[in-house]
Amino acid sequence: MHGIEDEKNQIMTTSVWLRQEWFDQRLKWNPSEYGGIKMTHIPSDHLWRPDILLYNNADGDFVVTLLTKATVHFDGKIIWEPPVIYKSYCPIDVEYFPFDMQECFMKFGSWTYDGHELDLQHICDAQAVYNEETKEKVITWGIDIKDFYPNVEWDIINVTARRKEKFYPCCPEPYPDITFNITLRRRTLFYSLNLIMPCVSISCLTVLVFYLPSDSGEKITLSISILLALTVFFLLLSDINPPTSFVIPLIGKYLLFTMIVVTMSIFLAVYTLGINFRRPATHRMSPWVRRVFTEILPRILLMRRPDMERTTRVPIRTCNGIEMRDVRDIYSSSQASSHSKEWMTESTYENTQPNSDLTKYPREIREAFQGVISIADHLKTEDEENSEARDWKYIAMVMDRLFLYIFTTACVCGTLSIFLYAPSLYDSRPPLSSDKRQVKSAGLEEQCMRMANEVGWTEEQCMSKASEVGWTEEQCMRMANEVGWTEEQCMSKANEVGWTEEQCMSKASEVGWTKEQCKNEVGWTEEQCMSKANEVGWTEEQCMSKANEVGWTEEQCMSKANEVGWTEEQFY
Template sequence: MTTNVWVEQEWHDYKLKWNPEDYGGVETLHVPSEHIWLPDIVLYNNADGNYEVTIMTKAILNHTGKVTWKPPAIYKSFCEIDVEYFPFDEQTCFMKFGSWTYDGYLVDLRHMAQTPGSDTIDMGIDLQDYYLSVEWDIMRVPAVRNEKFYSCCEEPYPDIIFNITLRRKTLFYTVNLIIPCVGISFLSVLVFYLPSDSGEKVSLCISILLSLTVFFLLLAEIIPPTSLTVPLLGKYLLFTMVLVTLSVVVTIAVLNVNFRSPVTHKMAPWVYRLFIKTLPKVLFIERPQQDDEAEAVVTASTPASENTCLDDSKFEFQKQRYSPAEYDIAGGLRYEGVPFEAAGLPPLPSPLMLPASPNEDDVCRDDLSPSIEGCLAHEIEKAITDARFIAQHVKNKDKFENVEEDWKYVAMVLDRLFLWIFSVACVMGTALIILQAPSLYDTTRPIDIQYSKIAKKKLMLMMMGPEEE
């Protein structure tokens, strides 16, 4: 901690007394401090530079023997930093002053504002000429006088310890670190709102992970290196990085489910019940209904005027050759008891609607020739076989597409499920980590604003500015 101070010191030197009447009424003198005796008051917990005052200003001598010396000094003291709640942290640094060579019997070190019977001073540092810091607020500056006995000596060695409690100003870190980190962490939730077919889910997760890595490097440069504790912001970044890493793993698993097919995977019954029947209702997901027109059965009708010259007895051999489940003149061609039109195919012509021969009178005879009967049977058999193949192909294709759509729907349900899970985890994790800082609940007003004349003057100018305009 670097501190710019004026070290106010007063002591009595019996050798520097005089009678003002003997010297023309002179009561005070300004003399170079190098020419008089000075107490060797040094900073015990000095971290760098000189332990004592280096700028030798003049001292003020009073005829009573009182000597006043106020040299300016720049101290760099050691201060143990606790970064557990960074950037919402409070630090307490101390400055220990004492004589380096004189014991308590020779130099009785006391605070100028110390009252008899008390070794504690609530306001140990004068803050009237203090310039406000842009990074820290001063909360308390008490001073305590101590007397310490060392093993080498019987004499006490007094010292004065100034405890300076500082609270970090969080605006800079909130705007430049916390808000961007929170925004980036919530982007990881939107990964599950991105459709799986877009192909950008994993890319978005990796981009978010790289952004958090950059913020982690910035944090490592700002805070002092320590292995005693993890800072609050570091905990939040670690939590967010774990969350994004899990989102990458979950996204890959969801993509694997989305692109499954009946060729590679078979959907288990519990998966169907859980992710298609149960969870969509809980997650407020409504699956679009299939088009009823595509499933409607179209029944082909044959006009009676075209069937007058032929009756069912003429094609009794067809019924005997094909089972009722395969061929039905009255109901048309069927496959497994379902008309071919149900498979989305155009109605096939029935045997009664086959083209007539050039001589219609021959066709309408009571007795058909065996050659014509054999020709008709062959054509009908071939038509039925082809229709069966087409119907089975369409049916298999529909089943294949339905299973694929079921897997895609399961992936969509998983996305929505993890969207809610990660949203709750992100909100609760952010609140639980950030709200741990005690300084967020401390409403104590900094004392530097209350006691600093410079701060008060600046505040008055700011208040008078708009009125003057």
């Protein structure tokens, strides 16, 4: 099986051997009349073949194009196993991509013959189990996968088969078909490394937008770059998945979530940049904003402003109405906080009007004093504006830190909630593999059923030797009582589970009988045992199942006469 190679067009490609068996009564012969030939190979285009085709074919031919030779047996049984590559339609459910599981099917049936003319049956139809939910019989292992080559992208979880009958409005007859259901689970390593990890990294870069200082001027540039990178992933996703309007892929939901986060980060980055560059000339800070963003939130966000400590009030000395302060106090006032400014602006100058004592100084001195007062007023105003501008920058920093925490939490929770929603992450079923010897698959199960009548193990032998024959425990328990071989014969024939038809036909007389058993229990002479074995008209199933019944009495032989095609004279 190649797997779903064309997901966009919803096509599953499979390379299989299509085993077909039917009986043609016109192709029977007596091997004794043709030199003991029991089987031959005939070109299939010289035979009648059932027109079995793939109903849900999506591309290529509906029927088998390579007409290999068929195996024809003396009893009229024909086996045809042509290799064929099918391209079937498989509806893709992209809801959980890339952690998805797909249910594909292959429907085979006759295009011409109805159920009364051609009874289509699965080879292992006898092993079908009734399903209470679907109210129909299901063959658990409908496909033989012993020659399966693992696919690099898909694991096979289940392969079932069921027979259905459909009635069309045109005809009262049923039209049977065999539908094979294949459950596939995607291997996620490739998409995890090449699609999911880059998306998660981009989501982390979105968080770093709020860690970048506003004064750097690169916040918007980083956000736009992330948005453009997400666009590339959206284009890549559209090339992988089929166009559908029913569901959004899981990775598409995550990309959409990340795009919304990036878009919101751009809006908030623009807003914080506006806060960062506010000035007293254009905006006035309200008291509640100052209290919330400079006192309350910084403590919650574990932020500490270096200049938040209040400076102690320095006693003011005046001389002729002019404030006399230390030079260190004047310079330190430029570093003071907004709280220290409030009391400084009220008490910096208790009396700035020159008193009558200044009139006794010369005019030049008075003008110098007036200049000093003007400079002091200018420095005070400039200090107030710079202090409030620093407060706006600090508020922008607090908002960035707040958005950093919020977006980090949102990205982590969003990532986990989206990806952990995929059901396949909790599916612990191991994939099917040819290394596990799935003996219940179609071809090998049939061989096991044919061999079951020849192996007479006890329960202990079945349990210990099961690996040599490839039987499951259930098969061993079920077949334990069907004895015909000794343990030595079981051990010698144990590896012959994969008999070809030639082996089955040639081994039919090797049933473990002694000459005495042949003579005494069945009444055959040695010549009859050796010569009549192939002249009984048995089918392959009869040969394999009846040959070991060595303990027949004469009455049993007479009762079985109709099954083997003997007359009474042939028994004696």
